Amino acid sequence: MPFQPPQRYQSPHLPFGDRRDAPFYGKHILSVRQFQRDDLAYIFGVAHEMREMVLRIGAFDLLKGKILANLFYEPSTRTAASFVAAMERLGGSVIAINEVRYSSVTKGESLPDTVRTLEAYADVIVLRHPQEGAAALAARYARKPIINAGDGTGEHPTQALLDLFTIREELGTIDGLTITMLGDLRYGRTVHSLARLLSRYRVKINYVSPPVLRMPRDIVRELEAKGIPQAEYTTLDPVLAETDVLYVTRVQKERFEDPALYDRVKDAYVITPEVMARAKDRMILMHPFPRVYEITMDVDQDPRAAYFRQMEYGLYVRMALLAMVLGKA
């Protein structure tokens, strides 16, 4: 029989008070596909509690003594900062690794080795990586929970969760709403994941985009199979009045083979106070940010402009996920 190191080496720090029966304890967060409607209700319930706690006391010590390794292979200030804040508001600490391009990992070290190194130091790993499938690969080797913070053209599940949580908190419910997605629906990772998550609810979805930037057919068919009413448009006008949630993404010039075509269409996808004047009184305007010109700054004062609150909801969702995978929620 080969040499067996002492058993306790295998599972190093399992502090007292972990609720191992809790859903998602020790689980990876890799894809929106892993969440059924029950799961979403649970996550949003915890996120709502987090929000109440932050509003009341700012921060608390639920994850005191826990360490997050924030492993970013490509820069994403917003997402990285949001996870740092989430961990710190829960009393935990962070190892920030933002310079992967300069570090040993670019000198040929494999992602599995890097992940197994970091889990020697940390309790949970948040991973941002330019390649699709990176989070799943990391999870295959990790003993500690991996949270996917975006893997290339793949998934960005915490963004989709925060988008959905924003709708729930702002409008009280998701069932029965009409959601209109606007802009680049072809390459926009966030709208793909959001559409998939919305298919767990009774919603109507409108897609408004230039023809070359339509929502991919496989996603449309996937939602069709679930009985979600969907409709496609090239302008916002026909659906603006019925829209409860207007989700805006940027139309980027480099997506067009013919730049002249870009110049002709882009203004149709810019939200101004004039556009908002024709929208419902009770609706919200969302954007995954960064925003460049696609929502003008004079819209920011409109109470329906929810995009800055959306980031705050992201904080609560990430607090919930961290607490959940660490068995503390």
Next chain:
Amino acid sequence: MPFQPPQRYQSPHLPFGDRRDAPFYGKHILSVRQFQRDDLAYIFGVAHEMREMVLRIGAFDLLKGKILANLFYEPSTRTAASFVAAMERLGGSVIAINEVRYSSVTKGESLPDTVRTLEAYADVIVLRHPQEGAAALAARYARKPIINAGDGTGEHPTQALLDLFTIREELGTIDGLTITMLGDLRYGRTVHSLARLLSRYRVKINYVSPPVLRMPRDIVRELEAKGIPQAEYTTLDPVLAETDVLYVTRVQKERFEDPALYDRVKDAYVITPEVMARAKDRMILMHPFPRVYEITMDVDQDPRAAYFRQMEYGLYVRMALLAMVLGKA
């Protein structure tokens, strides 16, 4: 009437125990111009308390649960590290954003959007930016306090405050002192701000510089209008013996059209033990750092060399400012 999101969304985390009646609570720190003599006395009183606490117990939990976003658009290790330490010695946490050049904000995101993103996560924002006016622009949009940590050729108020606090702590008072500023007085942002702050006191100021690097006329006139005695020299000799505070800045070669002129004058602005031998027994030598050659290393052992202590005073001043704007001092 347009849709109103629940009121509490507007002002997220106002924890218990905030002293909202405290001066500077929720205020931005943008410019030395905002501080009257009373304000300075108040700030220095708090900074002195911070110093006493650090000397006695190292750190304490005054800002536990609070988060600082340290937003540096250009590197400044010293200032960034000082704010991180200040927040940590008060029990708070930090989101460090040092890589703005690689992040989404350089992909076209405006400073107001970045600031409004970060305030969704943090309680206070320290901003370093290469453009004059950046801090004021950020403050126009921010709901949370902005602390200006240097905006280009504009202001660097916390540096000026720590310079003044150093003088007060080392010499017991500011009134009645003779301050001599040496070196590059034309481009040196720190000496401009310090001169303005000193004008709140009864001091005499000497300016010693090459003719091309004289103190700007508008500052000289501003102090003249306040009755501050000022005199200009090209060498230190005439004023060394009367100087209580010698504030040295670097004369940089690139400021001279004629490099030969630089080589001819630079040695006149270097502090050596020989120079110090002719200074008062009770005086202090200051420098905003980094220092290259303008104070030789064999001066460091001189008890009058206050520049390393100056950095420690910077820690206390920044602790005071953070506690004040967060309503805890």
Next chain:
Amino acid sequence: MPFQPPQRYQSPHLPFGDRRDAPFYGKHILSVRQFQRDDLAYIFGVAHEMREMVLRIGAFDLLKGKILANLFYEPSTRTAASFVAAMERLGGSVIAINEVRYSSVTKGESLPDTVRTLEAYADVIVLRHPQEGAAALAARYARKPIINAGDGTGEHPTQALLDLFTIREELGTIDGLTITMLGDLRYGRTVHSLARLLSRYRVKINYVSPPVLRMPRDIVRELEAKGIPQAEYTTLDPVLAETDVLYVTRVQKERFEDPALYDRVKDAYVITPEVMARAKDRMILMHPFPRVYEITMDVDQDPRAAYFRQMEYGLYVRMALLAMVLGKA
């Protein structure tokens, strides 16, 4: 008599509860040469306690209120992350300075000035620097403890300590073991330091390397003088069966003048399951990491593969050192 600033300026924060009689309190950790066998026993005893604590409760507040400045002049993600985690698991805080190349220190500031700046903010400084002797230079000027985290071709004492601690924890003892070092023994800083530390014990050491990458003669002679049995080989076969610790390092192509020679020899230094099948049942396989091809990934599941546990031991050793130099162990 020259002006004396108040005495307390000289030694700023010495909180209550420091055990100044503790060994290593306030000491620098610069070189393996400073550790006698007694010292090693003491360090490993503290590291073992740290391990027990982490296994039991994850983190604790021994260094609460203490600040580590993690000053990395060259990137080393693994070492930096390990020190951050060590400080955070002890309840302390970190100022991370990873971007020295962009900061003022590259604008001509000397290492002594940078160190004296940081000690105005922090309680202990971990220094990684590309130049041999940098840590000793820093220590000459610092009032606070310096921990050498690698200085070029010089020392990396905490790596050697964690290597030795790994052997002790995994195999229960060091005396009586046969240690085989494999690969590049000429340029590998880690094997040099480890060999020196091992010479404090009763061990047998085998060196297995291509002839051009042999262990340097001065180290061999140094160990000879201490009566350590040593033997050199070019293949692993003759010593594999007697080996208790197999320490693998990478053979890099760029070390060979003749690339064809590299291609001919490199496979002889790769560890596969087939190699492990011929090793003892009770032995361990170590590697300082990063690993590229020199241990194949199908060895990772072997319980004798200790390299991921090795990183965890590194955490405990660094926790011990931080606690010790800060007078808390």
